Amino acid sequence: PTVGLDPAIDTLPASFRWGVATSAYQIEGAHDEDGRTPSIWDTYCRTPGMVHDGDNGDVACDHYHRMPEDVALIGSLGVDTYRFSVAWPRVQPGGRGPVNPAGLAFYDRLVDELLAKGIDPWVTLYHWDLPQELEDAGGWPARDTAYRFADYSMLVFDALSDRVRDWTTLNEPWCSAMLGYYEGRQAPGRQDFGAAIHAVHHLLLGHGLATQRMREAATTPTQFGITLNMSHSSPATDSEADREAARRADGLSRRIYLDPLVKGHYPEDVVADLARRGVAIPVQDGDLEVIRQPIDVLGVNYYSSHKFSGVDEQGNAEDADGLPVDRTVRFGLPVTAMDWEIIPEGFTELLAQIGREYPGVPMVITENGAAFDDEADDTGFVQDDDRTAYLDSHIAAVAKARELGADVRGYFAWSLMDNFEWSYGYEKRFGLVHVDYATQVRTPKSSALWYRDTIRRVKGG
Numbered sequence: 001p002t003v004g005l006d007p008a009i010d011t012l013p014a015s016f017r018w019g020v021a022t023s024a025y026q027i028e029g030a031h032d033e034d035g036r037t038p039s040i041w042d043t044y045c046r047t048p049g050m051v052h053d054g055d056n057g058d059v060a061c062d063h064y065h066r067m068p069e070d071v072a073l074i075g076s077l078g079v080d081t082y083r084f085s086v087a088w089p090r091v092q093p094g095g096r097g098p099v100n101p102a103g104l105a106f107y108d109r110l111v112d113e114l115l116a117k118g119i120d121p122w123v124t125l126y127h128w129d130l131p132q133e134l135e136d137a138g139g140w141p142a143r144d145t146a147y148r149f150a151d152y153s154m155l156v157f158d159a160l161s162d163r164v165r166d167w168t169t170l171n172e173p174w175c176s177a178m179l180g181y182y183e184g185r186q187a188p189g190r191q192d193f194g195a196a197i198h199a200v201h202h203l204l205l206g207h208g209l210a211t212q213r214m215r216e217a218a219t220t221p222t223q224f225g226i227t228l229n230m231s232h233s234s235p236a237t238d239s240e241a242d243r244e245a246a247r248r249a250d251g252l253s254r255r256i257y258l259d260p261l262v263k264g265h266y267p268e269d270v271v272a273d274l275a276r277r278g279v280a281i282p283v284q285d286g287d288l289e290v291i292r293q294p295i296d297v298l299g300v301n302y303y304s305s306h307k308f309s310g311v312d313e314q315g316n317a318e319d320a321d322g323l324p325v326d327r328t329v330r331f332g333l334p335v336t337a338m339d340w341e342i343i344p345e346g347f348t349e350l351l352a353q354i355g356r357e358y359p360g361v362p363m364v365i366t367e368n369g370a371a372f373d374d375e376a377d378d379t380g381f382v383q384d385d386d387r388t389a390y391l392d393s394h395i396a397a398v399a400k401a402r403e404l405g406a407d408v409r410g411y412f413a414w415s416l417m418d419n420f421e422w423s424y425g426y427e428k429r430f431g432l433v434h435v436d437y438a439t440q441v442r443t444p445k446s447s448a449l450w451y452r453d454t455i456r457r458v459k460g461g
């Protein structure tokens with residue numbers, strides 16, 4: 001091979017966990033089968049102009065009907081873990097009330113199929129598909145949604161915890177809150193900063209309530225956690241304004257989650273930054289104790305890193321509203337098809353930083369990967385050396401962070417296969433496996449074969 005040779009990878013221990021990840025709405029399809037009700041993503045996709053080419057998840061990878069074949073594919077990659085998410089509107093249509101046995105049965109079969117192939121199931125309870133009826137009742141900015149999430153989590157936990165050990169409550173609350181309720185680039189597409197900050201708190205509260213109840217109910221060994229998407233934030237220059245901008249960005253993207261989860265309070269500087277924007281976090285008595293549940297494993301999703309400047313191109317430190325300028329500045333490095341800069345060093349720095357600031361919290365990389373402009377040949381095969389190089393340098397970055405003291409115990413590639421990439425539709429491909437959407441034929445790319453061989457080598461097989 002001409003790519004994929006970073007020797008740091010060989011310092012990973014044989015016990016290191018290797019996986020691939022997906023999420024329900026991105027792969028399942030079968031949007032109206034067996035009692036599933038619409039989620040905010042079904043609605044968002046049907047809103048003109050929101051998703052590239054008007055794509056939606058009605059069919060996606062048709063995984064709902066091809067699950068055994070897909071589990072066999074996962075097995076062929078030699079991973080020990082498969083991270084998937086459960087669709088709330090399948091299991092509890094409308095977001096409240098009794099369980100829907102037909103919807104739950106799918107996950108029951110999936111777990112059995114995985115275990116039969118010797119693959120550990122890793123469940124994410126919420127990967128962005130909020131039942132539309134709960135959004136109509138206020139969505140995540142409404143406190144009640146946190147309680148609804150805990151009820152729903154218990155339905156899934158009661159059904160699967162006899163066979164599933166690893167539980168992640170939420171995938172990337174930053175995306176749910178900031179992209180969904182502030183920037184409007186994801187469902188439900190609202191643009192209200194105050195609502196987004198309320199969503200942050202209620203997502204965290206939902207995580208705490210669900211974790212508390214699941215841990216209490218557990219009768220077998222279980223591991224609970226949450227997955228955050230994070231990047232390493234640094235100042236563009238050593239100026240005071242740029243260092244402040246990096247501090248603010250890091251506060252609102254990383255510490256506003258990790259501090260309450262691990263330390264039991266919101267960061268003071270973030271609370272002050274929010275006050276300056278006229279927004280308060282809606283904390284009620286007892287909330288912070290609920291949010292601070294022991295974290296058995298913190299899921300880290302990493303794609304890129306960012307440099308910040310506190311002045312605009314004209315040198316002004318304040319915008320038209322009198323608020324401080326937060327501007328991202330390019331490193332000038334190569335980018336993926338998402339236009340995200342490729343910065344494995346930021347991954348090492350981020351993991352080492354978390355290890356220093358939040359000691360005693362084990363981590364697993366629950367997502368890392370890249371979209372590239374794949375070219376499939378006549379047989380559907382993709383020679384994706386760019387993706388292999390990305391995986392190689394980022395897995396090596398994890399190994400380097402471990403040498404610096406970060407307690408990282410596993411790595412899951414995003415994603416098992418090409419799938420519905422949210423507002424980018426099917427145009428962006430993150431898969432290790434190519435999907436021909438016209439025929440639903442799956443073909444492992446060269447990166448999948450490299451990943452399989454790398455896992456085999458590290459495990460000493």
Ligand code: PNW
Nearest residue numbers: 023171172175229301303367414421430
């Ligand atoms: C993650 N950002 O989303 C999600 O967990 C996946 O479902 C998704 O397919 C994957 O990354 C690739 O996009 C993100 O703007 C979306 O920084 C946006 C950002 C980060 C992660």
